[in-house]
Amino acid sequence: MPDLDYAKVIGRFGLTVGDTGGDPDDNPDTVWCTAGRVLITPLNTFVKVAAGSPVPWTGGNAVIECAIDADGYLTYTAPAGGATNPFVYVVDLTSTKVNPQVPAGAATHRVTFSEVYAGTTLVDFPEFTCxxxxxxDGTSGAGVNDLTIVAPIKPGEATPITRGEQGTSVTAVAIQGADLVxxxxDGTTVNAGELPVGPGGSDAGVATYMDDPASDTSTTTAAKAKDPAHPLGAALTATIATQTADHAKAPDTLSLRRLEVLGRADSMKSLALSRQRYEDAASLNETWASLANWATTSTVQVSAGKLYYLSGTAATMTYDGLSLTSGRARLKTTLTVPAAGGAGSVVIxxxxxxxxxxxxxxxxxxxxNNADNSVKEWRKSSGAVALANPTSNALTTLAAGTYAVVVSVDENGTSVALSELDGNKTALMFNARTGTAPARFAIYQGDNRGTSGIGVGATVIRAESVTSSNRAVEGAAPSAEWRYDAADASHPIHLTLPATYDSRKPVPLVIHHHGADQNELDIFTDSASPSVYEALLAAGYAVLSVNGGGNxxxxxxxxxxxxxxYKYVRDHYAIGPILLWGTSMGGIATLNALMQRAIPGIAGWLGTYPVCNLASMFANNAGTYAGQIRTAYGIAADGSDYATKTAGHDPAAAAAAAFRGVPxxxxxSPSDTTVSKADNSDTLATLVAGYAPEATVVACTGNHGDASHFQPSDYVAFFNRCVGA
Incomplete structure (x- = not known):
């Protein structure tokens, strides 16, 4: 865009290691980084372009996300499958074309790094401004800014390297009489004036008191300051102790800012991808005004905007306007279901x-099956079969009413979800993309009662995973999916988007992790879990329940x-802040995620009778869950290598600062005999007090799993505080 000036940015990154033996000398070698993310964040979030063409305009400055390639070079890939280049251009914020203009000598951008590896070694580059x-930069060629050149260098033990003019510094501080000089x-002196009156009330002030031999056997200020028996030394010791403790608990602003930048960048990436797909994806908004968009094996009828069986043979209708053999697509519709009766069935x-x-x-x-309103899977030539993985809260028989159906197809398979309009009870099926792939969306209308039978309402179809503009259909109910987030069956997830979800607007995401001997569907079965799940959806939260590989x-x-x-959802849906919710064993899984901060943008953590203390659950190799923990960490049968194998994975043994900044x-419950409240929740809450903005233990009643632990309105209120709602 000619209205602006741009700065070209390059860089290369490596790891210095010992001699690798690949050359004739014994000197240390450099291994180039092989992967990583580099975020370049403008310090001015927007600029005004007064001389813009054809009219003045105001522009926001986006965070630029770059990558590190296999040879250590900074690279940037243009959106929508654009070219990848070993450089990136950013707006020159010092240019006279923008307002505000960054003045001479001031930084324009912040550079942060994440997930940087040299082979399998994680490399921790510090954040810097430049x-x-x-x-x-005056060194790397015309108009080129090499991040190695522009990065400030912190002084080390050797001669410091500085950039810029040397200023005036302080060389000495002394007490002259009663004055601090x-x-x-440059040889000049600055007199700060007379020091305050000391404890003795002398007009000469503190200086006289400190150097008065009669005040103590020590004769120098330094000696008195070091002597804890002297009032000055005691006061100084107490002050240092207080300030040290306060500093430890104070927010690490640099680290928190880095996490904030990473979280914001992930959210912006998520929204940008979702908006792009929303604008580009093919769509169908079917209101059944005609059947021109569908191929059908038999005749059907439309009444009051709903599709019904007509007579004779049941109809299988297919939408031929969108191929499902590759890529992603989504169908959403509603079904009006009367009381059971007649013969036949409807399949979506x-x-x-x-x-x-x-x-x-x-x-x-x-x-x-409209004869008894039972819900089953239709599995091609196998016909109707029981739901593959029903939960105790599954829809297996329908009462008269309206229901939502979402069919979503991606590179890993096809998910079909039938749910109540509040999103609580759901029937789920998933078919992996193996063998013959799905080709077309289909509706089988075989309820022989005609307009008295099951009616298929308005239907929306879109390529990709984006919503349609038909809010009557989209807003009728939450949208559920049960699928793999990767190509293998060890990655099952359950995702539900709130009824208010719009692909153009990010929503906060709650990531839930189940307890021991459970899976991603147990969010529906843990006592009162469904009430919390329903409340979160009603409050506008998306809910992702992960499997995590079992125990x-x-x-x-x-x-x-x-x-x-998390990355699967981030890359296909518009999400904002991340909230973690762990139930029982899921407590330690989500707490370790919080400690590691690999998922950026975590705004809050909530635990339902959570495991927070791995050692207490292992209990010297004799705990109830010692066997599962040994298996999970590969611990020897006698437990002798427990400490080594679990290092860094026990929240109760971690540094409190690991939880800094997150409510x-x-x-x-004190009556919990499975996960001790005292050993787990109370221990961790005490540890993080002063580091986490909120660390509250809500006292519940009953044993493990008691319904008192599930407080929907309180959960929602806490998450609302976390995201500033």
């Missing part, structure tokens, strides 16, 4: 045939699966 200009490097799902009039042998989806007890494999699930809320 000045990036269209003129360049400072000597500067996909077919595997790409053309022609499909038979039910290539159809799979959710089936409602992981917070190990690295479970952390990797949680991170994978925390615990729900625990």
């Amino acid at each position: 000045r990036l200009t269209a003129a360049g 400072t000597t500067l490097s 799902g996909v077919v595997t045939s790409a053309t022609g009039s499909p038979a039910t042998s290539v159809l799979y989806g959710i089936q409602i 992981n007890w917070g190990n690295d494999a479970g952390q990797a699966k949680m991170l994978s699930a 925390m809320r615990f729900y625990a």
Whole structure:
């Protein structure tokens, strides 16, 4: 854009290691970084371009996300499949074309790093601010800014390297009479004036008191300050202790700012991808005014905007305007279900045939048998089968009413979810993309009662995972999915988007982790969990329930699966702040995620009778869950290597600063005989007090799993505080 000036940015990053033996000398070698993220954040968040063409305009300055390639070079890939280059351009904030204009000598951008690796070694580069200009750094070529050149260098033991003019500094401070006098490097002195009156009331002030031999056997100020028996030394010792404790608990602003930048960048990336797909994705808004968009094997009828069986043979209808053989797509509709009766069924799902009039042998989806309103899976040639993984809260039989159906297809398979309009009870099925892939969305209308039977309401179809503009359909109910976030079956997740979700607007995401011997669907079965789930959706939160590989007890494999699930949602849906919710064993899994901060933008943590103390659950190899913990961490049968194998994975043994800046809320009962409140919630809440903005233990009643731990309105109120709602 000619209205602005731009600064070209390059860089290369490596890791200095011992001699690798690949050369004739014994000197240390450099291993180039092989992966990583580099965020370049403008320190001015917006600029005004008064001389803009054709009219003046105001522009926001986005965070630029770059990557580090396999040779250590900074790279930038343009959106929508654009080219990848070993450089990136950023707006020159020192240019006279922008207002405000960064003055001479001031920084323009902040550079932060994350997930930087040299092979398998994690490299921790510090955050820094620098000045990036269209003129360049003066060393790397015309108009080029090398991050190695522009980065400030912190002085080490050797001669410090500085950039810029040397200023005047303080060389000495002394007490002259009753005055405090400072000597500067240019030879001048600054008299700060007379010191305050000392404890003895002398007009000579503190200086006289401090150097008065009669006040103590010590004769110098330094000696008195070091002597804890002297009033001066005692006061100084107490002050240092207080300030040290306060400093430890004070927010680490640099670290928190870095996490804030990373979280904001992830949210911006998520929103940008979602908005782009929203604008570009093909769509169908079907109100059944005609059937021109559908191929059908038999006749159907439309009444009051709903699709019904007509007579004769049941109809299998397919939408041929969007191929499902690759990529992502989504269908959402509503079903009006009367009381059970008649014969036949209705199925919403996909077919595997790409053309022609499909038979039910290539159809799979959710089936409602209208004879008894039972809900089953329709599995192609296998016909109707029981739900593969029903929960105690699953919809297995429908009462008369209106229900929502969401069919979502991605590179890993097809998810079909039938749910109540409040999103609470749901029937789920998932079919992995193995063998013959899905080809077209399909509706099978076979309820022989005609307009007295099950009616299919307005239906929206979109490529990608984005919502449509038909808010009557989108807003009718939350949208649920049950699928893999990767190509293998060890990554199942359950995601529900609130009814208010719009792909153009980010929503906060609650990531839930289950307890021991449970999975991603147990959010529906843990006592009163469904009431919390429903309340979160009603409050506008998206809810992601992860599997984590089963009984992981917070190990690295479970952390990797949680991170994978987060990235899947981030890359396909518009999400904002992240909230963590751990139930029982899920407490330690989510706490370890909080400590590691691999998921950026964590705004709050909540635990329901949470495990916070791994050692107490292992109990010297004799605890109830010692066997599961040994398996999760690969601990020897006698428990002898417990400390080594679990190092860094026990929140109760961590430094309190690891939880700095994140509000925390615990729900625990003193009567819990499975996860001790005293050993877990109370211990961790005490540890983090003063570091976390909130660390509250809500006293509950009853044993492990008691319904008193599930307080929907309180959960929502806490999360609202965390995100500033």
